[in-house]
Amino acid sequence: MDHPSGSLPNRVRAGYALGSLVTGAFGTVPGLLLLPYLTDTLGVAAGIAGLLVLAPKAWDVLINPVAGRISDRTRTSLGARRPFLLGGGLALAVLFALIFAAPVRSGAYVALVFLAAATAFAFYQVPYVAMPAEMTDDYAERTRLMTWRVAILAVAILVSGAISPMVTKQFGDGVPGHRAMGVFVAVLIVIGTLGSFFGTRGAPTGKVLQSEPSFAAQLRVVRGNRPFRLLLICFVVQAAGIATMLAGVSYFATQILESPDTGATVLFACFVGPALLVMPVWTRVGRRVGKLRAYVLASVLFAAAGALLALAPFLPAVVVYVITGLVGAGYAGQQVFGLAMLPDCIAYDADRTGRRQAGVFTGLWTAGETFGLALGPGVFALLLYAFGYVSSSTGEAALQTDTAKLGVLLGFTVVPAVVVVSALIALRGYDLDEGRLSAAVAEPDPALEQG
Template identity: 25%
Template sequence: MRIGLKEKIGYGIGDVGFNFYWANISAFLLIFYTDTMGLPAAAVGTMILITKIIDAFTDPAMGAIADRTKSRFGKFRPYLLFAAVPMAAAGVLTYTTPDLGEGGKLIWAYGTYSLMMLMYTILSTPYSALSGVITANSQDRTTLISFRFIAAFTGTTLVNYFTLDMVKWFGHGDDKLGWQLTMAAYGVAAAIMFITVFFTTRERISPPREQKSAVMGDIRDLLDNRPWLVLFALALIIMTTIVMRAGASVYYMKYYVGQADLTGAFLAVYSIALAIGAACTPLMTRFIDKKKLMMLLMAAVGVLSCVMVFVPKDAIWLMFGINTLIGFFLGPKSPLAFSMFADTADYTEWKTGRRATAMTFAAATFSQKLGGAIASAVIAWMLAAMGYVANEAQSGASQLGIVLLLTVIPGAIALIAAFVMRLYTLDDETLARVQTELLARKSKV
């Protein structure tokens, strides 16, 4: 069954809500901790990475819970209805600066950030898995997920462009209050969007009726699924590139270029390019195999990122131009990867007779969050090592570190991603055979 435009838009709008959180984490959480809460950069980097240990357990646990959920609303949709408000509260707490000493603030950061990411997992794992059960058509999946990431990059654009101004407007000079109220506004808007997903989508694909599998069996199935393993590594590597570029951009414009007022425009134009790239994905996949397309895109991102290191700080138009091209080539990555994750769920069912859609996406989500945490930690540790001092003019070494974090380092990581993609075996021809055989099996039941 082909799905309609209303359902595609309804599903996609959920990722605007998710990016009211994720885009803030990627671009602004680190600088909030260092420049507003006043925490040491190195301590923040360590905190962000250590909290991923919790995700190592909560992501697959949530996947297992969602796969085994039974309700009249389906397996995945109920979580979008009931977890929206707690997510909003966790976001406000994370961006709250308590009246404590440095040690107390750091403990607060550990606790609230962990809570926010737990709530994010409870919402995002079922949401991602939902894309794998709305339709079985591979091209429709790519289109559906492209709608999702067009919405995601729209949310990212809004966050990147308006957040710092919202903080100033709500705070009236008090950034601590400004961040709280900004996240409250985002939380209310996101909750409305999550509930919209609940009311506009349907779950159409179910596991085989006779399926009875333990959680460890689901995990073993994933570890025995080579295409999924490649995507797991790829998601980690590429998310490291994306978050490193987003997080470093704020420092780059403020401390290297010396024009902090251009940060919103710099990130917003980049986000628009990401959205355009995502929108072009279904067209690209009609002519180029997903595997080859991903390799070409990541190679282009790697080369352009490395070229950007040579752009002088006063060449604003050239800086914006190269960054926009990088955004366009990075844009298709997300819809491609998530469409391919849904394909690997089909592959597992074809190979084993068992299907664990949420577990497939939960482990993928963990990979992305780990990649984002690694990126933020590397930024924080490198800033500390180069002598970064918040809200002060930076030394030459510190400025060099900031430039490398936006250019050569993520560029090299993107080139590694292009190489890793060579190991992916589920090309279009193989996938077509898998889905044809699955359809034949189900028609016999």
């Protein structure tokens, strides 16, 4: 199907958005529960646990661009991307359940299965993220499509992040509780996989343009896309900050709020619930001030509210939860505008070069984002180690010193806030707006045309 130029039907928007059940569940639950599972159920020391969580995700830096290149060159009756949605998503569901199956109490087993799951996720996520740039070339429609996607993403984070700890508790904590939780999340992944595969049936796929002949040549094109490079750096650094906060939810609820049974669930509800409500607000803000300024505003809101949470030991719990809602509102804006600016960068490159590179760009994007999300638990684990956090193999957290609790507090509040706001420095040179996109379409690069 030719590259579209207008709005997409709601059926396609909803079908595409359902894929966020896959990306949201896999992006949330390991970051939320895997580190506590290793330190407080399997008894792995905090420093080693951080490395076990980081290493498989670091692998994605290598595998994601490969997945993008393969999907760019795929030609099937189902299109270039959709076969990977089905295969990658179903494989991920099985492997996710196996991560927490724990046939042996071994951190190495967890790391190896997590590595396999990360590989399956790459072959789902990269084609999935590449699709919007090929489904429409309408600047505003990409924001609408991303608004739908981020709304479902917020639901996925809420359902997987808030209910998963409840499932674990319901089935007795420890290994049995985590096994049940693994199955629960696997079911969510299957639903998202089938929804995105069948929901995008008949959706526009864009023109099949010429691809660069080699991976090295594709990387040179990526390096030549300055708006993409700046946006990527910012988004990756912010992903690390967000993931640091995410990794600390269970520890913060237990050690700071002293609410091990329900604290993590309430925190997630307060984080994600308001995000659903502010999505239309962010859309209007984006129309009024532009995507870039709206992105900056959302990031500043996240950072300011996150830093304010450092006062949690002196605040009533209800105030802490309200501030957490502000953090979630900022996070929602970051996701909407970051993901809406990505297809703009891809479309700018396609119009400028006449080559089909969406998979390569999204491969590097998802590799960077995944690496950032992996760095978060690693950073938080190092903070736990540096402040003397004591691991446990009982399924319940051990008693901690005031110093260890300080490490938990800083890792959940100040550190993520500083990381997120400092990442905005990278966007100082970003200048891709609707006017420049239109100019790129009207005046393609003559040197590239001759080549």
